[in-house]
Amino acid sequence: MFYPIAGKMIPWFAIPATILFAAGMFVGFFIAPADYQQGEAYRIIFIHVPAAWMGMLLYVLMAFYAGIGWAFNARLSSMMASALAITGAMFTLISLVTGAFWGKPTWGTWWVWDARMTSTLILMFLYIGFISLQASIDDPRRADRAGAVLALVGVINIPIIYFSVQWWNTLHQGATIRLLQKPTIRGSMLAALLIMLAACWLYSVAVVLTRLRCIILEREQNASRFAEVGV
Amino acid sequence: MLRWIVWRDLMLAWRRRADMLSTVFFFVIVVSLFPLGIGPETQLLRTIAPGVVWVAALLASMLSLGRLFANDYQDGTLEQLLLTPQPLFLVVLGKTLAHWIVAEVPLVLVAPLVGVQFDLSRETLWILFASLLIGTPVLSLIGSVGAALTLGLRGGGVLISILVLPLYIPALIFGSGAVEASIMGATPAPHLYLLGAFAIVTLLFSPWAAASALRISLE
Amino acid sequence: MNWPDLSMGGYGFYIWGSYLFSLIAIVWELVSLSQRRRALTQHKEQSDSVPASVLRGSANETTS
Numbered sequence: 001m002f003y004p005i006a007g008k009m010i011p012w013f014a015i016p017a018t019i020l021f022a023a024g025m026f027v028g029f030f031i032a033p034a035d036y037q038q039g040e041a042y043r044i045i046f047i048h049v050p051a052a053w054m055g056m057l058l059y060v061l062m063a064f065y066a067g068i069g070w071a072f073n074a075r076l077s078s079m080m081a082s083a084l085a086i087t088g089a090m091f092t093l094i095s096l097v098t099g100a101f102w103g104k105p106t107w108g109t110w111w112v113w114d115a116r117m118t119s120t121l122i123l124m125f126l127y128i129g130f131i132s133l134q135a136s137i138d139d140p141r142r143a144d145r146a147g148a149v150l151a152l153v154g155v156i157n158i159p160i161i162y163f164s165v166q167w168w169n170t171l172h173q174g175a176t177i178r179l180l181q182k183p184t185i186r187g188s189m190l191a192a193l194l195i196m197l198a199a200c201w202l203y204s205v206a207v208v209l210t211r212l213r214c215i216i217l218e219r220e221q222n223a224s225r226f227a228e229v230g231v
Numbered sequence: 232m233l234r235w236i237v238w239r240d241l242m243l244a245w246r247r248r249a250d251m252l253s254t255v256f257f258f259v260i261v262v263s264l265f266p267l268g269i270g271p272e273t274q275l276l277r278t279i280a281p282g283v284v285w286v287a288a289l290l291a292s293m294l295s296l297g298r299l300f301a302n303d304y305q306d307g308t309l310e311q312l313l314l315t316p317q318p319l320f321l322v323v324l325g326k327t328l329a330h331w332i333v334a335e336v337p338l339v340l341v342a343p344l345v346g347v348q349f350d351l352s353r354e355t356l357w358i359l360f361a362s363l364l365i366g367t368p369v370l371s372l373i374g375s376v377g378a379a380l381t382l383g384l385r386g387g388g389v390l391i392s393i394l395v396l397p398l399y400i401p402a403l404i405f406g407s408g409a410v411e412a413s414i415m416g417a418t419p420a421p422h423l424y425l426l427g428a429f430a431i432v433t434l435l436f437s438p439w440a441a442a443s444a445l446r447i448s449l450e
Numbered sequence: 451m452n453w454p455d456l457s458m459g460g461y462g463f464y465i466w467g468s469y470l471f472s473l474i475a476i477v478w479e480l481v482s483l484s485q486r487r488r489a490l491t492q493h494k495e496q497s498d499s500v501p502a503s504v505l506r507g508s509a510n511e512t513t514s
Binding site for chain 3: 039040041043044047048051086087090093094097098101102104105203207210211213214217218221
């Protein structure tokens, strides 16, 4: 029953997403001025920061849906968690790569072990763990529940990991200067940032719902295949 | 009941003493690889020692985690244990404790010897010992969750590693941080306290999470 | 409104590089998702075209 409703909803998210992406890029490149310190290079934040936020947000959502699916034995909820994983991982990857592209011109190296980039890298590992675990389990119910345990353990650990990375970073601060200094935010920059964030959010909804429909179909087909054979 | 579980696991592990030794050998070999790969310059080695020893301990722990539940799973004992009236998390706690004694304590004892290779002072070696003593229970506890989740799966040891190594990172940071502080002459106390706090938090949620994971894996 | 200088003050490679990568990632996600859908709907059509009773019938023959 959810399947057709989701299907109708998707274009309502996909089309506004495309429009907002275009709008965000327009404001970011045509309206926002160059930064005083970083010149034009800072414009990468219009994709880097929304991607980073989406990466983190989607992980928490994934853990939430997985937990609900486990606690209430709600299959759709668990399937939603699985659908979220790849999109979240993708945004995290974009955040890492664009972060590197930002780092090279601003302080000279492609990778820097500052607290934020390192935490993002660890978030990527957590996504990879979740996706790998679910990929290794054939039985969908076991995969759902095992993923839930892993995601919940991950979510509890994220604040601890973030704190420990901050700790680690301030310890070794001596050699490095304060990195990824945010440019002084002007109104138009903030506007572009928020528009891009909204665009990413809408895009995520559209893509995740599409994937969710695929997962629903796949499970139905696997179930009916077993039924046909008389298993 | 807890004592019985621990005792039983220890007895079983004793019969397979070779496994215990192989974990220690792996640890020693991995630690020795780093100077071979990086160069024998003493100052450099002293700098990398905390990280190297700790990472080697993490990796050696990973190898032994597969055995935590697998043997009992294969001969059906695990399912029996699930049926006992005793709460499952106690069973898990017992097995984790046994794992720590068998797989981790040897590492803790050997670490100072290995630390000598890196020209660490006696005081630093003590801190190394203490950091591993406090930190290795974390490795066993979090590892038990990973082992329970991956029971019977094809991915094997690599899959457990992918799941568990990111979760070890706070322990790695605080543990190696303590040793590093000692090398630089600063006090390792804050690192050790944080490590201890992390260990306590882990102790509170891991057995319960691993027990849930076991039930999920065995259904 | 100011027309941006396309070389982005010399940072062009980094800025356009980032956006290009992001675009590639998004396109990859969309393409793989549509392939997944296509595979599923094809399979659905195939199994829908064979009436379920026929499939069940043949299964009964093999198990009895």
